[in-house]
Amino acid sequence: xxxxxxxxxxxxxxxxxxxxxxxxxxxxxxxxxxxxxxxxxxxxxxxxxxxxxxxxxxxxxxxxxxxxxxxxxxxxxxxxxxxxxxxxxxxxxxxxxxxxxxxxxxxxxxxxxxxxxxxxxxxxxxxxxxxxxxxxxxxxxxxxxxxxxxxxxxxxxxxxxxxxxxxxxxxxxxxxxxxxxxxxxxxxxxxxxxxxxxxxxxxxxxxxxxxxxxxxxxxxxxxxxxxxxxxxxxxxxxxxxxxxxxxxxxxxxxxxxxxxxxxxxxxxxxxxxxxxxxxxxxxxxxxxxxxxxxxxxxxxxxxxxxxxxxxxxxxxxxxxxxxxxxxxxxxxxxxxxxxxxxxxxxxxxxxxxxx
Amino acid sequence: xxxxxxxxxxxxxxxxxxxxxxxxxxxxxxxxxxxxxxxxxxxxxxxxxxxxxxxxxxxxxxxxxxxxxxxxxxxxxxxxxxxxxxxxxxxxxxxxxxxxxxxxxxxxxxxxxxxxxxxxxxxxxxxxxxxxxxxxxxxxxxxxxxxxxxxxxxxxxxxxxxxxxxxxxxxxxxxxxxxxxxxxxxxxxxxxxxxxxxxxxxxxxxxxxxxxxxxxxxxxxxxxxxx
Numbered sequence: 179x180x181x182x183x184x185x186x187x188x189x190x191x192x193x194x195x196x197x198x199x200x201x202x203x204x205x206x207x208x209x210x211x212x213x214x215x216x217x218x219x220x221x222x223x224x225x226x227x228x229x230x231x232x233x234x235x236x237x238x239x240x241x242x243x244x245x246x247x248x249x250x251x252x253x254x255x256x257x258x259x260x261x262x263x264x265x266x267x268x269x270x271x272x273x274x275x276x277x278x279x280x281x282x283x284x285x286x287x288x289x290x291x292x293x294x295x296x297x298x299x300x301x302x303x304x305x306x307x308x309x310x311x312x313x314x315x316x317x318x319x320x321x322x323x324x325x326x327x328x329x330x331x332x333x334x335x336x337x338x339x340x341x342x343x344x345x346x347x348x349x350x351x352x353x354x355x356x357x358x359x360x361x362x363x364x365x366x367x368x369x370x371x372x373x374x375x376x377x378x379x380x381x382x383x384x385x386x387x388x389x390x391x392x393x394x395x396x397x398x399x400x401x402x403x404x405x406x407x408x409x410x411x412x413x414x415x416x417x418x419x420x421x422x423x424x425x426x427x428x429x430x431x432x433x434x435x436x437x438x439x440x441x442x443x444x445x446x447x448x449x450x451x452x453x454x455x456x457x458x459x460x461x462x463x464x465x466x467x468x469x470x471x472x473x474x475x476x477x478x479x480x481x482x483x484x485x486x487x488x489x490x491x492x493x494x495x496x497x498x499x500x501x502x503x504x505x506x507x508x509x510x511x512x513x514x515x516x517x518x519x520x521x522x523x524x525x526x527x528x529x530x531x532x533x
Numbered sequence: 534x535x536x537x538x539x540x541x542x543x544x545x546x547x548x549x550x551x552x553x554x555x556x557x558x559x560x561x562x563x564x565x566x567x568x569x570x571x572x573x574x575x576x577x578x579x580x581x582x583x584x585x586x587x588x589x590x591x592x593x594x595x596x597x598x599x600x601x602x603x604x605x606x607x608x609x610x611x612x613x614x615x616x617x618x619x620x621x622x623x624x625x626x627x628x629x630x631x632x633x634x635x636x637x638x639x640x641x642x643x644x645x646x647x648x649x650x651x652x653x654x655x656x657x658x659x660x661x662x663x664x665x666x667x668x669x670x671x672x673x674x675x676x677x678x679x680x681x682x683x684x685x686x687x688x689x690x691x692x693x694x695x696x697x698x699x700x701x702x703x704x705x706x707x708x709x710x711x712x713x714x715x716x717x718x719x720x721x722x723x724x725x726x727x728x729x730x731x732x733x734x735x736x737x738x739x740x741x742x743x744x745x746x747x748x749x750x751x752x753x754x755x756x757x758x759x760x
């Protein structure tokens with residue numbers, strides 16, 4: 179059930195002009211600086227944005243066009259706002275039931291029980307919202323949105339109002355949602371970390387326009403986008419758990435360019451995982467080093483290079499069909515004679531297993 | 534004897550008037566306050582000013598215009614006569630109409646404030662949880678505005694109890710039919726019956742104080758920590 183959206187909003191100082199197709203599965207992150215229109219786009223999809231001309235088709239159903247405009251309560255979405263926005267006059271259970279009760283029996287696909295378990299809020303049901311921490315409130319808000327069995331989940335920076343510790347508390351729940359839900363999720367964020375951990379697809383927004391769209395791995399490694407040039411530039415690689423070495427406590431993860439060995443966390447065999455490699459943790463050699471402590475070395479090809487300031491350079495390497503960014507000094511690049519097309523080896527000093 | 538027979542009737546009429554007026558004001562004041570709280574109409578301030586007028590206008594002025602409007606030659610009075618009824622001046626119904634105007638800001642303003650304080654967000658949340666506009670109003674806006682409703686009810690009631698000028702102008706001070714406590718007190722004082730004036734005044738003072746005390750005590754309990 180893919181989503182076709184086209185919206186036009188003109189508010190004088192701000193205009194939004196966007197057309198996109200959102201894939202039916204996985205998390206599509208809407209990413210951009212504040213004021214770029216990502217929240218407005220989300221609100222337009224939910225029908226909350228007034229004076230918005232557009233076209234919205236979800237699966238085979240038209241939600242909005244020139245002659246039709248479903249009001250928000252008739253659009254089967256689940257919406258998580260930046261602040262938890264629980265109803266202060268209702269306890270947690272009745273907050274969760276609010277939407278569920280208004281749903282015809284036949285359309286209840288997600289049970290309250292399931293939503294409660296997914297977010298781990300069983301022990302909070304009798305409490306009032308003001309007795310919960312910010313993180314707990316947001317988990318209840320997410321469960322409340324899921325309990326209406328939505329056709330898509332819209333999340334507007336659900337972690338932005340929380341501190342680091344609360345964020346870490348919620349992220350695992352979001353990751354498990356990602357694995358368990360088979361509905362499209364639109365996730366508004368201005369945090370690279372969240373996008374790297376949760377996003378499958380990425381839409382970059384800038385001043386109310388789509389700047390680029392594609393998979394997270396693809397866009398994170400495109401040198402023509404600002405994403406590739408931050409101090410914490412990283413590449414996200416999707417992999418499958420292929421084995422575990424009991425003796426050294428290493429997980430083996432296969433991706434289309436080879437096999438990573440990663441220390442720590444043991445994951446079920448065959449499960450999907452994502453790996454994050456920082457550009458500054460990759461070094462480049464012309465010959466395969468054999469006597470080295472580095473476990474992960476891959477044959478690669480230099481694809482593209484771009485200067486980073488005056489002393490550094492960002493190199494886009496292709497490991498098989500997987501693009502990976504490396505950040506090295508300009509001197510090293512000159513000494514090695516790096517140029518597009520050159521066959522090299524990428525040594526990955528450290529890699530993080532995200533899920 | 535603490536209260537004369539007329540005093541008791543005046544007390545009863547006063548309470549009845551305050552109750553009927555408060556009820557009517559809640560019925561018409563709620564949608565009005567809701568609209569004032571949410572509308573972005575650029576001339577909304579005109580209506581707000583009209584609602585607030587009784588706060589500053591001498592009650593006799595309001596009473597004077599109402600007397601003319603409700604009397605046999607006034608637009609409302611002649612309409613009533615044309616429909617086979619009585620002009621409304623000097624009747625209980627006339628008192629109710631006068632009181633509704635007179636106490637309007639005391640009901641509408643707390644409600645408007647309470648509705649504004651809720652903000653857009655809880656209603657948007659309710660909309661994404663499949664609640665229709667009317668459903669949202671009754672299940673989210675009204676419960677969240679509960680302190681506002683309590684304040685509005687008590688202020689509307691208490692303010693109507695203390696009404697004098699408007700009643701004097703359009704009620705005519707007819708014992709047993711339109712004479713309310715505040716005017717009965719005035720009559721007692723005029724006739725130097727200080728004892729009876731004391732009893733009636735004391736009753737109103739106590740009643741008003743108790744009601745306001747209840748509002749402030751309850752509203753403190755209603756304050757919920759905002760998420």
